[in-house]
Amino acid sequence: MRLFEGMKNENGVLSIGGVKLTDLYNKYKQALYVYDEQLLEDTCKLFTENFKSSNFETEILYASKAFSCLEIYRLISKFNLGTDAVSQGEMFTAKQAGFDMKKVYFHGNNKTYEELAAALDYGVSNIIIDNDYEYHFINDLAKEREVQVNILLRINTGIDAHTHEYIKTSKDDSKFGYSVYDEKIYDLIYDMSNQSNLNFLGFHSHIGSQIFEEESFFEATKTVFNFSKKVQEKVKIDIKVLNLGGGFGVYYTKNDKPMELVSFLNRYIKVIEDERNTSGLNIEKIIIEPGRSLICNAGSTLYEIGGTKKTYAGREYIFVDGGMGDNPRYALYKAEYECCIVNKINKENIREYTIAGKYCESGDIIIKNVNLPQAERGDLLLVTSTGAYNHSMASNYNKMRKLGVVFLKDGKDRLVVKADTLEDLIKNDI
Numbered sequence: 001m002r003l004f005e006g007m008k009n010e011n012g013v014l015s016i017g018g019v020k021l022t023d024l025y026n027k028y029k030q031a032l033y034v035y036d037e038q039l040l041e042d043t044c045k046l047f048t049e050n051f052k053s054s055n056f057e058t059e060i061l062y063a064s065k066a067f068s069c070l071e072i073y074r075l076i077s078k079f080n081l082g083t084d085a086v087s088q089g090e091m092f093t094a095k096q097a098g099f100d101m102k103k104v105y106f107h108g109n110n111k112t113y114e115e116l117a118a119a120l121d122y123g124v125s126n127i128i129i130d131n132d133y134e135y136h137f138i139n140d141l142a143k144e145r146e147v148q149v150n151i152l153l154r155i156n157t158g159i160d161a162h163t164h165e166y167i168k169t170s171k172d173d174s175k176f177g178y179s180v181y182d183e184k185i186y187d188l189i190y191d192m193s194n195q196s197n198l199n200f201l202g203f204h205s206h207i208g209s210q211i212f213e214e215e216s217f218f219e220a221t222k223t224v225f226n227f228s229k230k231v232q233e234k235v236k237i238d239i240k241v242l243n244l245g246g247g248f249g250v251y252y253t254k255n256d257k258p259m260e261l262v263s264f265l266n267r268y269i270k271v272i273e274d275e276r277n278t279s280g281l282n283i284e285k286i287i288i289e290p291g292r293s294l295i296c297n298a299g300s301t302l303y304e305i306g307g308t309k310k311t312y313a314g315r316e317y318i319f320v321d322g323g324m325g326d327n328p329r330y331a332l333y334k335a336e337y338e339c340c341i342v343n344k345i346n347k348e349n350i351r352e353y354t355i356a357g358k359y360c361e362s363g364d365i366i367i368k369n370v371n372l373p374q375a376e377r378g379d380l381l382l383v384t385s386t387g388a389y390n391h392s393m394a395s396n397y398n399k400m401r402k403l404g405v406v407f408l409k410d411g412k413d414r415l416v417v418k419a420d421t422l423e424d425l426i427k428n429d430i
């Protein structure tokens, strides 16, 4: 298993941020999401320090969908990041955290009138338009309230990035955005840019998630610039802002070969600068929206092993006190992870196990076929790189309680999201 910065072998026991995971489990006595706060902070800094240019402003938006809670908005605001939100819930959470709502961009492919009204109530003034009805909603709202709203139009570049079907977003039949090849788009842009209460700033493009080929990002950037130039010529408006989305792939297992972020971001900036120069467009701001690459490797899930079972067919299971409710990604798209037994990290990996949870589904699997030391009841298992799209995708299936979230730093643990109580499970029942 790869040890990330902040993970240490302390005499055969794994620690994160100076906190021994055996002590941590003894304190909370239940499975937990754990985050290395220092790694999270370092990654925020890495993005802001390496995605910048002297030719234009840059803005890093954390993609809320990766993991949204009050503390994450407080943390990213220390590094001057903005955020995207795809629901009223994400905007509400940011607002409650005291986040600067001017730095929130509201996304989504089916925003309702009520959600758009709520966005304006919360002080969100950047809306990423995905379709014409929400454009009319926001236009009406802005007029009615006599406010100015910034809008970007989500476009679809048709770039077919190599990633899982479910997380590609720019194929020609994707549900997101408007195709740059659809001639009708120019009339829409003309219309949008002529509304007295809307400031049409430019375009948003996101080609998918967990992408490893930097060429896909560079190609998409070129397409966005070419399209922007065409718009500027045809519609005679200035394009000022381009949001190029997120999707930078991360390490889950040794099968993943992510781009080295620092050098990638530097090359990315160079490609953008070149495109900006050759296009002659006076783009003032470039935005990116990393989610997974900002937070995934900082998070892990700590479980206790309840026991092992060997099936008649010979498969050996380790059962943990969690499963598909806290990590549905294997069930969704056979996502792969690494793990270790935290109290046995000096021991040799001598057995092949499948890690399964306690949910009433055969598909309740976290990792298939992983080599580990001999496991016993009471051992602790850490599954790494669960920092993105785990807590945010968690469910209460089987009336199981969602896990708490703990941040670890400088030898201290800090509970930032409490685990569900039994009462929480019925709080909305009448």
Ligand SMILES: Cc1ncc(COP(=O)(O)O)c(C=O)c1O
Binding pocket: 063, 065, 066, 084, 107, 169, 206, 208, 209, 210, 245, 246, 247, 248, 289, 290, 291, 292, 293, 388
């Ligand atoms: C519009 C948009 N921006 C950003 C992201 C973040 O992607 P990732 O977490 O892969 O960086 C997503 C996720 O799919 C997205 O849909």
